[in-house]
Amino acid sequence: xxxxxxxxxxxxxxxxxxxxxxxxxxxxxxxxxxxxxxxxxxxxxxxxxxxxxxxxxxxxxxxxxxxxxxxxxxxxxxxxxxxxxxxxxxxxxxxxxxxxxxxxxxxxxxxxxxxx
Amino acid sequence: xxxxxxxxxxxxxxxxxxxxxxxxxxxxxxxxxxxxxxxxxxxxxxxxxxxxxxxxxxxxxxxxxxxxxxxxxxxxxxxxxxxxxxxxxxxxxxxxxxxxxxxxxxxxxxxxx
Numbered sequence: 001x002x003x004x005x006x007x008x009x010x011x012x013x014x015x016x017x018x019x020x021x022x023x024x025x026x027x028x029x030x031x032x033x034x035x036x037x038x039x040x041x042x043x044x045x046x047x048x049x050x051x052x053x054x055x056x057x058x059x060x061x062x063x064x065x066x067x068x069x070x071x072x073x074x075x076x077x078x079x080x081x082x083x084x085x086x087x088x089x090x091x092x093x094x095x096x097x098x099x100x101x102x103x104x105x106x107x108x109x110x111x112x113x114x115x116x
Numbered sequence: 117x118x119x120x121x122x123x124x125x126x127x128x129x130x131x132x133x134x135x136x137x138x139x140x141x142x143x144x145x146x147x148x149x150x151x152x153x154x155x156x157x158x159x160x161x162x163x164x165x166x167x168x169x170x171x172x173x174x175x176x177x178x179x180x181x182x183x184x185x186x187x188x189x190x191x192x193x194x195x196x197x198x199x200x201x202x203x204x205x206x207x208x209x210x211x212x213x214x215x216x217x218x219x220x221x222x223x224x225x226x227x228x229x
Contacts, residue, residue, distance in 0.1 A: 004159070031214075031215055033215050033216070035217075035219075043217075045216050045217055048214060048216060055214060055215075056214055058216070090159050096214075096215075102148045102215055105162065107152075109158055
């Protein structure tokens with residue numbers, strides 16, 4: 001099975017712009033979660049999507065949004081970029097065999113976003 | 117506030133010896149704990165997990181111990197191999213919060229040949 005793929009792998013944007021990142025989960029996985037990794041804050045949960053619905057949301061401003069399509073692919077969008085949004089954005093997929101309990105999540109390689 | 121902490125940013129161990137990575141948490145509502153390993157330019161890879169109803173889980177060279185009263189977990193790698201050199205993250209989740217993981221800051225393990 002192919003792993004989780006994320007595109008693009010690297011991205012450079014300027015302050016004030018917006019950006020869309022894409023994630024294709026492992027075939028058959030229905031849950032996609034997004035995380036932000038920065039040197040200062042570490043790995044932080046952004047949100048989880050399951051069956052096109054946002055199931056959980058982390059403590060991030062409304063500039064961060066996401067969506068999931070019927071084929072389980074997911075996108076996340078950051079509007080009005082700030083310098084502090086420079087980070088590695090990781091996507092993880094899981095089968096979501098249980099409605100509430102934690103699955104094993106499989107991570108993609110991430111998208112490195114640099115905001116100038 | 118950091119609810120999951122890994123107080124040792126780095127650890128160096130000789131090949132063949134035991135590696136012990138530690139993790140502390142403050143939220144007593146966490147009920148599931150996981151360890152992930154991360155190589156540069158790759159996403160984290162799941163290693164092993166433990167439910168709060170257990171105090172030990174073993175998988176090959178990897179064993180995770182959970183001490184709920186101390187809010188502490190540890191990952192033991194025996195024997196350590198050079199290929200184990202990576203950054204290790206512990207993570208925790210809340211009951212019924214599904215896949216929302218809270219991660220520690222990571223510990224860089226270096227296994228010397």
